[in-house]
Amino acid sequence: MLRSGPLPNLLADAGVRLRAELAALIVPPACVACRASLARAGEPLCVPCRRALPWLRGPRCPRCALPAPCDPCPAAEAAFAASWAPVAYAGAAPALVAALKFRGALPVAELMAAQLAAGAPPELLRDAVLVPVPLHPARSRARGFDQARRIATGLGRRAGLPLTACLRRGGPPTRQLGASRAERTAPGRLALRTIGTVPRRALLVDDVHTTGATFEACARALRAAGAEEVAAIAWARALPR
Numbered sequence: 734m735l736r737s738g739p740l741p742n743l744l745a746d747a748g749v750r751l752r753a754e755l756a757a758l759i760v761p762p763a764c765v766a767c768r769a770s771l772a773r774a775g776e777p778l779c780v781p782c783r784r785a786l787p788w789l790r791g792p793r794c795p796r797c798a799l800p801a802p803c804d805p806c807p808a809a810e811a812a813f814a815a816s817w818a819p820v821a822y823a824g825a826a827p828a829l830v831a832a833l834k835f836r837g838a839l840p841v842a843e844l845m846a847a848q849l850a851a852g853a854p855p856e857l858l859r860d861a862v863l864v865p866v867p868l869h870p871a872r873s874r875a876r877g878f879d880q881a882r883r884i885a886t887g888l889g890r891r892a893g894l895p896l897t898a899c900l901r902r903g904g905p906p907t908r909q910l911g912a913s914r915a916e917r918t919a920p921g922r923l924a925l926r927t928i929g930t931v932p933r934r935a936l937l938v939d940d941v942h943t944t945g946a947t948f949e950a951c952a953r954a955l956r957a958a959g960a961e962e963v964a965a966i967a968w969a970r971a972l973p974r
Contacts, residue, residue: 737763764839765832766825777829777841787821789970795854798942798970808945812885812952818942818970819852826969830940831879842880845940845968846887853892857964862932863889863896866939866951867925870902884968885938887926894936897920899958923950927958942967 764779775819778786792801797808798816808816820826829845832838861944865885873879882898889896904924923946935955937948942965952963 744925753877765836765838766828766961773875777832777838777844780826782825783897786825787824787826789819789821792915794816795934797945798858798967799952803810811945811949812956813937813945813948815857816942816945816948816965816967817854819848820969821970822941822943831967833883833940837877842883843887845884845959846891849884849888849938849966849968852893853959853966857936857966858892858894861894861936861964863894864900864932864935864937864951864955865896865898865969866937866947867898867902881939885941888938888966897929897932899929900932900954901928917965925954927954931955931958931960933960935964937963937965939965939967941969941971945969 740898762776763769764771764782765777766782767779769779769781774902777929787799791796792807793799794801794808795802795815795817796811797806798818799807803886822830829838829841833841833845863882865879865887868879868881885896888894902923902925935952937951937955942948948965948967952965955963
């Protein structure tokens with residue numbers, strides 16, 4: 734029986750890629766957002782949808798990543814010191830996240846990593862060690878990959894930053910997608926622990942920053958294990974309704 738480690742991870746990655754390649758042979762590649770035919774395989778978005786991504790522009794709170802002013806700041810007392818995201822979780826963004834998580838569209842992770850590397854504030858990346866937000870083991874086995882680790886790996890390769898998967902998820906699997914703010918922020922909802930050496934300056938990486946509850950739980954676990962500073966970066970930021 735294969736256990737977690739480099740070889741099983743490589744085999745799982747190969748399986749995900751093989752399924753995607755076989756699907757491309759049967760069904761022509763299509764934009765994950767609008768389903769229009771793509772000129773070539775490997776590009777997750779058509780040109781119009783790429784241009785229509787809801788980029789977050791203008792002044793933003795460095796703490797919660799929401800457009801400023803954010804008074805009262807939802808991250809004023811958070812365990813993470815700063816956060817950032819390049820796009821709003823709107824328009825084509827939810828379709829990209831769903832395609833990555835639930836359909837194994839791995840090129841989406843590379844697109845997200847490239848956009849994070851291109852636009853992230855330099856002070857957020859400086860001297861940081863990337864720490865992917867861990868997926869629950871049951872979901873990781875079901876999907877065959879961990880989307881946050883995929884994004885963090887691509888970001889680390891582009892930004893020249895080290896990565897350590899020093900967080901582990903425990904307890905029963907909890908579904909953040911679709912949960913209310915009260916459910917997401919309920920004490921003890923996310924069971925997290927650290928393994929190995931925790932970096933002095935950690936930069937958490939995830940696909941979506943919604944309420945900040947996941948980042949908060951991860952940051953608290955890292956701080957309790959000795960991290961001096963924790964910041965967070967995500968590809969998309971959910972905006973208040």
